[in-house]
Amino acid sequence: MILIEWSKELELGIPEIDRQHRKLVDMLNQFYTELEKGAKEEAVEHFLENLEKYLKYHLSYEEKYMEEIGFPETENHRKIHNMFKKLYAEEKERYLKGDQKALRELVAFTFSWLFSHIMKTDRKYAEFVKVGA
Numbered sequence: 001m002i003l004i005e006w007s008k009e010l011e012l013g014i015p016e017i018d019r020q021h022r023k024l025v026d027m028l029n030q031f032y033t034e035l036e037k038g039a040k041e042e043a044v045e046h047f048l049e050n051l052e053k054y055l056k057y058h059l060s061y062e063e064k065y066m067e068e069i070g071f072p073e074t075e076n077h078r079k080i081h082n083m084f085k086k087l088y089a090e091e092k093e094r095y096l097k098g099d100q101k102a103l104r105e106l107v108a109f110t111f112s113w114l115f116s117h118i119m120k121t122d123r124k125y126a127e128f129v130k131v132g133a
């Protein structure tokens with residue numbers, strides 16, 4: 001797996017959301033590095049818990065933000081978040097059932113989802129803010 005470096009192209013120009021995206025990228029990089037090093041189960045649980053808490057916080061922050069700015073595609077965007085949550089939960093279920101590979105796949109999947117989600121989907125409300133301002 002290739003780790004994602006934070007880059008300018010991921011920036012939406014909305015400071016708080018950029019900060020959250022950046023933090024997620026950092027968390028995922030760190031998590032993946034720990035997995036590669038063969039982190040202990042306790043550490044893994046800790047990373048997973050933190051990641052999930054922050055993902056949840058971030059996605060609902062975005063949803064609230066879109067509502068506040070009156071973004072017309074908020075519902076659709078929420079559905080895309082929910083689809084991600086569903087896929088994430090399925091992948092996690094595989095890990096909990098003892099599939100050791102599933103955890104790396106979970107991190108890799110979250111990474112690639114986040115990257116393309118920022119580039120394609122989040123960009124839409126960022127454009128809306130720019131045009132509307």
Ligand SMILES: [Fe+2]
Nearest residue numbers: 062117121122
């Ligand atoms: Fe989003």
